[in-house]
Amino acid sequence: MATLNVLILVCLGYVVLLFGVAFAADRLAATGRSTWLRTPFVYTLSLSIYCTAWTFYGAVGYAARSGLEFVTIYLGPTLIMISWWWGLRKLVRVGRSQRVTSIADLISSRYGKSNILAICVTILAVLGVTPYIALQLQSITLSFSIFAEADPSGIYHEGTSVFWVAAGLAVFAILFGTRNLDANERHHGVVTAIAIEAVVKLIALLAVGIFVVWGIAGGVGPIMERIDASEIGRWNVHRGRWAAITFLSAAAFVCLPRMFQVMVVENDDERHLRTAAWAFPLYLLLMSLFVVPIAVVGLDLMPEGSNPDLFVLTIPLALGNDWLAMLSFIGGFSSATSMVIVAAMALSTMVSNHIVMPIWLSAQGRRASMSGDVRDIVLLSRRISIAVIMALGIVYFRLSGGGAALAAIGLIAFAGIAQILPALVGGLFWRGATRTGALIGLTVGFGLWIYTLLLPGMGGALMPASVLENGPLGLGWLRPQALFGIEGIDPMVHSVMWSLSLNAAAFCIASLVSFPSPLERLQGAQFVNVFDHSAGPRGWTGSVAQSEDLMIMTQRILGAAEAHVFFQAEAERQGGRGYLPEPTPAFLESLERELSGSVGAATAHAMIGQIVGGSSVSVEDLLAVADESAQLLEYSGQLETKSAELARTARKLREANEKLTQISMQKDAFLSQVSHELRTPMTSIRAFSEIMRDTEGLTAQERTRYAAIIHDEALRLTRLLDDLLDLSVLENGQVNLNMGDGNLQDVLDRAVSTAMAGSDRPLRVRRNRASERIPLHTDLDRLGQVFINLIANAQKYCDAPDPVLTISVHDVGGQAVVDFIDNGSGVPPEAQSMVFEKFARVGSDKAGGAGLGLAICREIMQRLNGEVSYLAGQGGGAFRISLPLAYKQAAQ
Amino acid sequence: MTEKRNPEVEPAVSPPAVFLERHSYRRRRLADAARLLPIIGAGLFAIPLLWPAGPGEAEPVPMSSAIIYIFFWWAALIVASAGFGIAAKRLPPREVNDPESEKWPR
Known part of the structure; x- marks a missing residue:
């Protein structure tokens, strides 16, 4: 036993x-x-x-x-x-x-x-x-x-x-x-x-x-x-x-x-x-x-x-x-x-x-x-x-x-x-089931279960027999075991029938009239279409239901307006059925690409895989990713601004660097040109001085001629060195401008007479004196130097048989403009961009100067807040000087 | 992303086939039958509701017959369900471009 x-x-x-x-x-x-x-x-x-x-x-x-x-x-x-x-x-x-x-x-x-x-x-x-x-x-x-x-x-x-x-x-x-x-x-x-x-x-x-x-x-x-x-x-x-x-x-x-x-x-x-x-x-x-x-x-x-x-x-x-x-x-x-x-x-x-x-x-x-x-x-x-x-x-x-x-x-x-059944089944198979519906259905069913089955089953302590027999407060149709007056049903069947059917009815009606929150709808889609979402063959496949989820997800990443535009465009591309495009593989691919632009390819793939098929991560994760992406977007926006700034700075630096390289190259070219310019007169000075030293029996006439050549060359050297010094002073900005008030007409008068003095070539100068009475506040000597240079150039280079120089003065846009136009052949187009460079000479055969004159002019005009430029298409050599007017300067 | 494809190389998306291959068709109909099974079961287990019971009705069904009826169909349902399970396991997994939207577990 x-x-x-x-x-x-x-x-x-x-x-x-x-x-x-x-x-x-x-x-x-x-x-x-x-x-x-x-x-x-x-x-x-x-x-x-x-x-x-x-x-x-x-x-x-x-x-x-x-x-x-x-x-x-x-x-x-x-x-x-x-x-x-x-x-x-x-x-x-x-x-x-x-x-x-x-x-x-x-x-x-x-x-x-x-x-x-x-x-x-x-x-x-x-x-x-x-x-x-x-x-x-x-x-x-x-x-x-x-x-x-x-x-x-x-x-x-x-x-x-x-x-x-x-x-x-x-x-x-x-x-x-x-x-x-x-x-x-x-x-x-x-x-x-x-x-x-x-x-x-x-x-x-x-x-x-x-x-x-x-x-x-x-x-x-x-x-x-x-x-x-x-x-x-x-x-x-x-x-x-x-x-x-x-x-x-x-x-x-x-x-x-x-x-x-x-x-x-x-x-x-x-x-x-x-x-x-x-x-x-x-x-x-x-x-x-x-x-x-x-x-x-x-x-x-x-x-x-x-x-x-x-x-x-x-x-x-x-x-x-x-x-x-x-x-x-x-x-x-x-x-x-x-x-x-x-x-x-x-x-x-x-x-x-x-x-x-x-x-x-x-x-x-x-x-x-x-x-x-x-x-x-x-x-x-x-x-x-x-x-x-x-x-x-x-x-x-x-x-x-x-x-x-x-x-x-x-x-x-x-x-x-x-x-729980109605809420569970509804939740799994009906996307329209809402939280309110589930809550009301559960409450109704739960309450009826307690009232019709649990309390009567527990005996008289919790529910008096009078309630069981006559209903609460004598309301017969509310009798726990004969609701609505329908008697004779087994208490168990009675309770199950009423509680579950009213539960389901309340659930459905409340779901139909209430409106779910976005998360509910997203979860509903995840639950009802779980087979489309969480598994399936490789390659994107799907049904229309998913487009809604994709839309929701895309909105979280791209923003509502952009997402709408994108989906609309895709729907139209597919033939324009409704607002949402069919989730065809092509659409999903392009959506993935679109998203990967915002969140990166891996994340976009994972997120689409999330809704369409692939690994099973909960919606919560998905939403978290979307939120993170929003933060990332903001952050990357800041980064973008910064990088744009950096790009700008880099571009400036690059430009500066190019300038520096150019300047360095210019300097090298300048040095070699200067050496070259200096060597030519030096060679002839040396040669003639050697002849005078070593040759016996030079006639006085010859000696004078050679000495004159040496003197001329020395003068040319001095002029060259003066010009160079002038240019370097101007370029370094160390020049002291002797600012004064004057009249353009006077400056031109002086310049013309200086330039014409001692000239062997005839040059007629045509002027309109009436237009020249313009008051100036500038360095009058320097301005005169520029004018002299330009007139001398016309003298030297104008190849017309009867050279005429026209000097015209206008007031253009608050600036005094002085044009020097001769009737020669002008500067050939290929040389026009070069004329203001140092040692630039048009036609070396007419070498009269070192080629620094125009470079000096440009520097002077820059110092005077003006400009000198070559005017093409005037039927001859034409230079334009523009300089600020006196009253403008006074206003500053 | 590893499966990023070049859009130019990618073939055009072909419309799904109208008809299934033979084995896919079989599998589909097998799923239909498996879905039908609980309905048949519910029907079979509802038949006792028609049997006479209670006073005033025809001679009630003997308990032994009732037991044999219920347990026989119960066992038959189990055998059918096991048969579907084994058949589903034997059939190859469904192909990628499935024209119908039914999903089978893999």
Whole structure:
């Protein structure tokens, strides 16, 4: 006979085994050798936390009370699993691509990261799941008590056992569920442990079933006869309940936080769903295969009034098969523990992420984002949440007294959790679903669930019988179990029907009339079109729906106006259907190029890949990138200004450098020209002085001639040196201007007479004296020098047979302009640009000067704020002098 | 960016083909069948609603028949689902220029 102590020992041994497995799996995962941990079968087995102690023990009790109705609890999930093409695949893909951590996170993320929604779902989940945890604790203590009754020597106390079981489970969940803050929220240790528990509970139930069918009844045929002969031997299922509970279990299968945890959050590879699609229904089928036989045999064998919920345990015990009873106990224990651990983990994640952390962050104010200890806080809050949830479970267990039928609590919890369904399904398949809609739908459904199912189910303490019978304040149509006066419906069906249908209706109507925020719309697009966004073949492909997302993204980067212009142009290029272009590969390429101009090619590619296909980063990341890009743009704008400045400076420097090089070259050319100019007279001076020194018997006439030549050449040298000195003084700006007031006519008179004096060539000068009476404030001697130079040039170079020089004076634009125009052939065009250069002479044959005259003129005129230039196309040599007028200068 | 292509070299975008190749067509119809499966399942599990139950109706269906009916179709659904899973795994992954917009997991 198995004593209570042996049982406790086995239990502890089993728990130690689970700890060991979880620990080893975590270690394996940490070292990266966890591939075998992540096979589709482990995933399938981890889904089996759907089968809690409620289904392990309770299904038999359910069958004993209501016949085959229990099977609906399994048929719903079966239908969901084999319809994974429709829904689950999308759910898992969304969960993975959005890095969702819980069902509350998914809902909040879909509806624009609304924390209010997350809190609503979290509260709903805690309210729905806490009784469920209490139910598991109850089943463990009940099974303990069965063994305790059979073992008179044992000292058993229900309260302490509940406490220790809860404490042990909390420790397990804390150790393996909150060990690290993984970005993916995956817990290899826990998943492996619950996979093992899944195998254990399946084997246990099958073993009891086989024992019952072949050990007691004697085969399939006899058991069938026995079933037909029993009190549940006829099909007697309430039709409404059959449909409603199938639907409810299907909804709960998707919405239960613990199912979401193992199915979506812990999912490692989407393809595992393909295997789970048939393997999990198979698991469910095996779990329910022997339920009716066990129930029937239990009803036959066990004494009247014994609890049918515990037939799985009591039948082997009654027949003295202690080891089978032990196995069965371990099976039930497994079902309860795995469910409690995962549920506590999932709930703690939700509570800490959506309730504790927001409160903590707002309490911390701005410091929170600066400190690095957020991770520790999250882990701590999760650990505390697990402990609190367990404590709540114990409290609920104590309050409820543990007496209610197991299945009833389970179904009430299902109906509560299923209220998430409209928001979930709407969020996944309908882009028009909005946060307001989800919030109102959830509130309506949640409220109706409490009013029509939870409160009436909890008895008279919370809802007086008068309300139940006559409605609140005597309003008959508001009776909790006969809303709108429609009576006679099963309370369960009634509640599910009204709460879910009104929930869905409120959700749809509120969604239709409200308007979503941009983030909501972006998230909606990400969720509904997840297959287009997060995966797909290489090369850009897409649908029109994506253009909207691309538009939103482009606006964040390029700015609204530019983005509109760009998209409009693209749409027109494609044939002008609507405002948004089709996301053809060509369009996507050009968009990428456009964006890469702003954010760089790699980022643009990643961002388009984000919306169109490729790696799965959440929208939040995308938005963060866009914000960063905006900052980068601003920064790069500043950089651009600076670089433009730099470019300008560089250009100036380059120009200065070119000038310097030119000047240096000019200097070299100047030096060589000066040397050349000096050498010619020096050579003749030397030659003639040598002749005079060395030649005997020179006649006086010859001597005079040679001396005259030497004198002339010396004079030429002096003139050249004077000119050079003059030029260098002028160029260095060291010249002292002798400014004075005078009249242009006087200056011209003096210049003409000086230039004409001693000239052997006749030159007629034509002047209009009337126009020359212009007052000047300038260096009159220097100006005269310029005039003399120009008149002398005309004398020297004018090749006309009857040379005439016309000097005309105008007032042009506030400047006095003096033109010197002769009737010669002028300066040939190719030489015009050269005449003001030093040593530039036109036709070396007429060499009269050093070629510095015009260069000096230019320098002088620059000093006098005037200008000298060559006038082409005047029918002869023509120079123009422009100089400021006296009154202008006085005005300065 | 590594896959930046020269726009001049890039071939013109061809319109998607109207008809699928044979194996793509098969895969598409297989997906249709897989989608149909839960509807068939729901229909099969709804049939017990038509069975006589409760007082005043015809002789109720014996429990053994009910069990055989439900578990048989349940198993059949599982087998069909497993068959689709295996078939989908065997078929080659879909080609790049898929004319229809249906997406298959790879």
